[in-house]
Amino acid sequence: MNLYQLRYFSLLAKTGHFRKTAEQLCITQPSLSHSISLLEQELGGTLFEKQGRRSVLTPKGSQFLKYVEKSLDVLDEEILNMRHIAMGAGVIELGFLRTLGVGFLPEMAHRFLEEQKEKTIQFKFHTGITASLLEGLKDEKYDIVFCTKRENEPDIHFIPVSKQDLVVIAPKNHPLSGHESTNLKELAPYPQIYFSQASGLRGIVDNLFQKIQVKPQIAYEIDEDIVIAGFVSKGFGVAVVPYMTDLLRMDVKIIQISYPDWERKFYMAALKTHHMTPVVKNFYDYVTTNYGIL
Numbered sequence: 475m476n477l478y479q480l481r482y483f484s485l486l487a488k489t490g491h492f493r494k495t496a497e498q499l500c501i502t503q504p505s506l507s508h509s510i511s512l513l514e515q516e517l518g519g520t521l522f523e524k525q526g527r528r529s530v531l532t533p534k535g536s537q538f539l540k541y542v543e544k545s546l547d548v549l550d551e552e553i554l555n556m557r558h559i560a561m562g563a564g565v566i567e568l569g570f571l572r573t574l575g576v577g578f579l580p581e582m583a584h585r586f587l588e589e590q591k592e593k594t595i596q597f598k599f600h601t602g603i604t605a606s607l608l609e610g611l612k613d614e615k616y617d618i619v620f621c622t623k624r625e626n627e628p629d630i631h632f633i634p635v636s637k638q639d640l641v642v643i644a645p646k647n648h649p650l651s652g653h654e655s656t657n658l659k660e661l662a663p664y665p666q667i668y669f670s671q672a673s674g675l676r677g678i679v680d681n682l683f684q685k686i687q688v689k690p691q692i693a694y695e696i697d698e699d700i701v702i703a704g705f706v707s708k709g710f711g712v713a714v715v716p717y718m719t720d721l722l723r724m725d726v727k728i729i730q731i732s733y734p735d736w737e738r739k740f741y742m743a744a745l746k747t748h749h750m751t752p753v754v755k756n757f758y759d760y761v762t763t764n765y766g767i768l
Contacts, residue, residue: 477549479513480542482506483521487539490528564753569600569607569619573699573718574740578636579620586760595753603697604674611745617754618761619743622674632741635765640682640736642729643703643721644712651727658714658731659686665693665711667702675699678738679714685734739767 486495486506496503514521521535531539570579583597602610604621608630611619623632642661644650650660668690669676683690696702699715706713707725714731715721716738721728742761744750750758 475513475516479509480546482509483513484539484542484546486510486522486529487531487535490530492529564751565596565598566754566757567598567600567615567617569602569610569616569621571604571607571621571740572601573638573716574620574636575601576719578740582761582765586757589760590756593753603672605672608743611743614745614748617744617748617750618758620740621743622678622738623741624674625677629746630743631746632743633762634739634767635742635761636740637767638716638718638738638740640714640731640738641717642712642714642731643706643726644729645706645709646725646727647709648712648727650712650729653729655730655732657686657733658682659688661690661712661714662688664691666690667694667696667705667711667713668692669702670695670697673697675716675738678736682714682734682736
C-alpha cells in the first residue's frame with residue numbers, strides 16, 4: 475500500500491468511473507485498475523462493485539474511505555505547513571526578560587513582522603528570569619531568548635543587542651533620597667533588597683561591590699527587578715537595579731551611580747546545536763544585523 479494507491483482510491487470513490495478517474499490522474503485506465511486491484515488484495519476484500527456504468531463502494535470500501543480521507547487530510551495539511559515553513563512562515567517561540575517587554579522587544583518584533591508581511595509568522599511570547607529562560611532554551615521549549623549573559627554556558631551563543639544603565643533606588647524619605655548621584659560606598663550602612671542567586675544580575679551587582687571592597691547588607695533577596703522596586707517603595711531597603719521607565723511611576727527616588735561605572739547588557743541567546751527553522755533563522759539573522767552591538 476502506498477500514497478498513490480490511497481489517492482487513486484479516494485478519487486475513484488468520488489467519481490465512480492475508472493475512465494474519468496484515470497483522466498484526472500493523467501494515468502492509463504489499466505494502470506488505475508491494477509493499482510486498485512493490488513490495494514484490494516492487500517486489504518483482503520473488494521472495495522468497489524459495479525452498479526450499471528458506475529463503480530460504487532462496497533460496505534468495506536465505505537468504511538475504508540473514512541480512514542483514508544482523514545489520513546489524507548492530515549497529510550495534506552502537514553505538507554502545506556511544511557511548504558509554508560520552507561518559505562519562511564511559521565511560529566517563533568520567544569522567551570525574554572519582563573523589562574525588555576516594555577519597549578525594546580515589542581518594537582523589534584513589530585519591525586520584523588512589518589518586513590515580512592507576505593509571510594504568515596506568529597510569535598509565542600514567554601517571560602521569565604535569565605536562569606529559567608536559559609533552562610527553557612536548553613530544553614528546546616524556546617527557539618531564542620533575550621536575557622543577560624551567564625558564564626559557563628558553552629552550548630549557548632550570546633549576541634549583545636541592548637544596553638541598560640544600573641541605578642540606585644531608595645524610598646522617598648530615605649537619607650539618600652536627597653542625592654542625584656552616589657558612590658556605591660554610600661550604600662554600605664543601609665539594608666539592601668538584593669537580587670537572588672537565580673538572577674543574572676546577582677553576579678554583576680556582587681562584582682560592583684567587590685570592586686569598591688564593600689560588603690552589602692542584604693536584607694532580602696528577590697528574583698525580579700520590578701518586584702525589588704516595589705519593596706523599596708515600601709521602605710524595606712535600598713537597591714541597585716537596572717534603569718527602567720516603570721521606576722518613574724513608582725514611589726522611589728532614582729539615583730545615578732557615579733562610581734563604579736557599569737552598564738548592563740542584554741543578549742540574544744540561542745543553542746549552538748539547535749536546528750533553526752527558516753523563520754527562526756530569518757529572525758535570528760534580522761536581530762543580529764539590526765540590533766547587534768559591540
